[in-house]
Amino acid sequence: MINYMMPDYEVVRDKELCIKCKVCVRQCANNVHVYDEKRDVLYADSSKCVNCHRCVTLCPARALKIVKTDHCFKPSANYTEDIIKDIYRQADTGGVLLSSMGTPKSYPVYWDKMLVNASQVTNPSIDPLREPMEIKTFLGKKPESIRYREDGSIETEKYPDLELKVPIMFSAMSYGSISGNAHIALARAAEALGTFYNTGEGGLREDLYRYGANTIVQVASGRFGVHPAYLNAGAAIEIKIGQGAKPGIGGHLPGSKIGPEVSRTRMIPVGTDAISPAPHHDIYSIEDLRQLVIGLKEATDYKKPVIVKIAAVHNVAAIASGIARSGADIIAIDGFRGGTGAAPTRIRDNVGIPIELALAAVDTRLREEGIRSAVGLVVGGSVRSSADVVKAIALGADAVYIATPALLAMGCHLCRSCHSGRCNWGIATQDPELVKRLNPDVAAARLVNLVSAWSHEIKEMMGGMGINSIEALRGNRLMLRGVGLTQKELDILGIKHAGE
Ligand code: SF4
Ligand code: SF4
Numbered sequence: 287m288i289n290y291m292m293p294d295y296e297v298v299r300d301k302e303l304c305i306k307c308k309v310c311v312r313q314c315a316n317n318v319h320v321y322d323e324k325r326d327v328l329y330a331d332s333s334k335c336v337n338c339h340r341c342v343t344l345c346p347a348r349a350l351k352i353v354k355t356d357h358c359f360k361p362s363a364n365y366t367e368d369i370i371k372d373i374y375r376q377a378d379t380g381g382v383l384l385s386s387m388g389t390p391k392s393y394p395v396y397w398d399k400m401l402v403n404a405s406q407v408t409n410p411s412i413d414p415l416r417e418p419m420e421i422k423t424f425l426g427k428k429p430e431s432i433r434y435r436e437d438g439s440i441e442t443e444k445y446p447d448l449e450l451k452v453p454i455m456f457s458a459m460s461y462g463s464i465s466g467n468a469h470i471a472l473a474r475a476a477e478a479l480g481t482f483y484n485t486g487e488g489g490l491r492e493d494l495y496r497y498g499a500n501t502i503v504q505v506a507s508g509r510f511g512v513h514p515a516y517l518n519a520g521a522a523i524e525i526k527i528g529q530g531a532k533p534g535i536g537g538h539l540p541g542s543k544i545g546p547e548v549s550r551t552r553m554i555p556v557g558t559d560a561i562s563p564a565p566h567h568d569i570y571s572i573e574d575l576r577q578l579v580i581g582l583k584e585a586t587d588y589k590k591p592v593i594v595k596i597a598a599v600h601n602v603a604a605i606a607s608g609i610a611r612s613g614a615d616i617i618a619i620d621g622f623r624g625g626t627g628a629a630p631t632r633i634r635d636n637v638g639i640p641i642e643l644a645l646a647a648v649d650t651r652l653r654e655e656g657i658r659s660a661v662g663l664v665v666g667g668s669v670r671s672s673a674d675v676v677k678a679i680a681l682g683a684d685a686v687y688i689a690t691p692a693l694l695a696m697g698c699h700l701c702r703s704c705h706s707g708r709c710n711w712g713i714a715t716q717d718p719e720l721v722k723r724l725n726p727d728v729a730a731a732r733l734v735n736l737v738s739a740w741s742h743e744i745k746e747m748m749g750g751m752g753i754n755s756i757e758a759l760r761g762n763r764l765m766l767r768g769v770g771l772t773q774k775e776l777d778i779l780g781i782k783h784a785g786e
């Protein structure tokens with residue numbers, strides 16, 4: 287049978303530099319590098335290369351580089367190389383194309399079309415090195431007013447909420463889609479930073495219960511690993527309705543990733559595919575959602591805030607308005623450029639809307655309806671830097687979720703092949719030999735470094751604006767100006783154009 291596929295990358299080995307140590311042979315889980323003992327020659331099967339950089343990074347002689355192949359098809363703006371290769375792939379397999387991580391397509395990134403204000407002369411800036419800057423925030427329902435007793439004490443009861451020392455949390459990534467060592471690293475970093483990580487839909491390993499005060503436990507349509515102890519182990523419960531990278535469909539973790547430990551945690555047999563249905567089969571309306579919210583609150587003695595996570599889709603503002611009335615404490619919105627462990631490529635690249643527009647639309651609608659204080663608002667799905675965090679908060683978010691930057695901090699090289707289960711960096715894999723490659727202590731320290739660095743930058747930007755509290759930045763869209771945006775886009779974002 288003819289193989290129509292051409293390799294995407296080429297492995298280039300500098301034979302002058304190579305010392306034949308065979309590190310690349312041992313390190314590549316995709317068996318790209320081969321040593322022919324008889325001929326004493328190293329060669330590479332480039333067709334297997336996913337460009338994960340493991341060999342390039344660990345080669346002691348710096349003898350390797352991976353380049354995009356210059357083999358080309360006749361140029362066409364219509365039938366691009368990617369489209370042709372996808373058609374070949376589907377003609378080979380007859381299957382749905384699968385991908386990992388966020389879409390590589392060039393949809394607009396609105397974060398990069400918004401600029402942040404700075405104080406000059408009349409409203410002095412604040413030096414964050416010399417003056418206190420508060421980036422702590424509370425996530426949850428806020429009372430409309432505060433009632434005092436005669437003795438001056440506060441009578442109003444506080445709703446259960448989450449206290450975040452930094453307005454950044456680690457987004458849901460399940461044990462199964464990522465390794466146990468990656469989960470441990472996220473849990474340790476969340477604890478050290480005074481923030482939260484999220485179990486995703488895969489349950490919670492017993493050895494991680496001790497990080498419960500910094501854990502958000504998720505309840506998804508498959509209900510994997512959900513039981514009373516699990517619900518009570520975390521600081522908050524998240525109902526996952528949708529995910530930005532694959533709105534409207536369920537999840538699928540292949541049986542090859544369900545080893546004994548994942549099986550025990552998810553409460554499903556070893557080696558079986560973990561398929562979460564597209565809808566929750568008990569939710570067809572806001573009233574149904576309310577029943578689940580109340581049910582989870584009952585199960586946890588009304589002590590834990592309940593988050594409802596949805597994907598950013600066309601009518602997200604109306605949906606969020608309903609969720610705010612469902613009794614949920616926090617809404618999490620996941621944008622269309624967000625990452626994932628595995629998603630059908632066509633869904634990932636074509637379904638949903640950018641998080642910036644979704645966030646602005648939701649915050650505006652909740653304010654117009656007078657219910658913004660009824661819920662906390664978290665956004666994720668392509669929050670890539672501290673500047674994106676500042677812009678998200680100015681657009682109306684209370685806090686953000688990050689996942690891809692967290693994976694990058696742990697060593698991910700964005701090769702977008704998590705769905706293969708052969709992650710050379712020990713992150714998106716359950717292969718014990720590969721999992722060992724990720725040292726959870728080192729990964730946790732790198733996560734702490736990343737979020738600490740972003741926190742410093744957030745404080746600097748706030749200081750520049752003359753704002754000393756993150757809560758004063760929330761929804762303060764006057765601090766943003768658009769560049770290169772249409773009037774319609776500016777209207778949805780609720781910001782003025784630069785120069786106005
Ligand atoms: S890791 Fe580098 S030096 Fe070692 S065999 Fe491979 S290319 Fe040669
Ligand atoms: S987690 Fe691993 S497999 Fe997934 S994109 Fe990163 S390096 Fe590649």
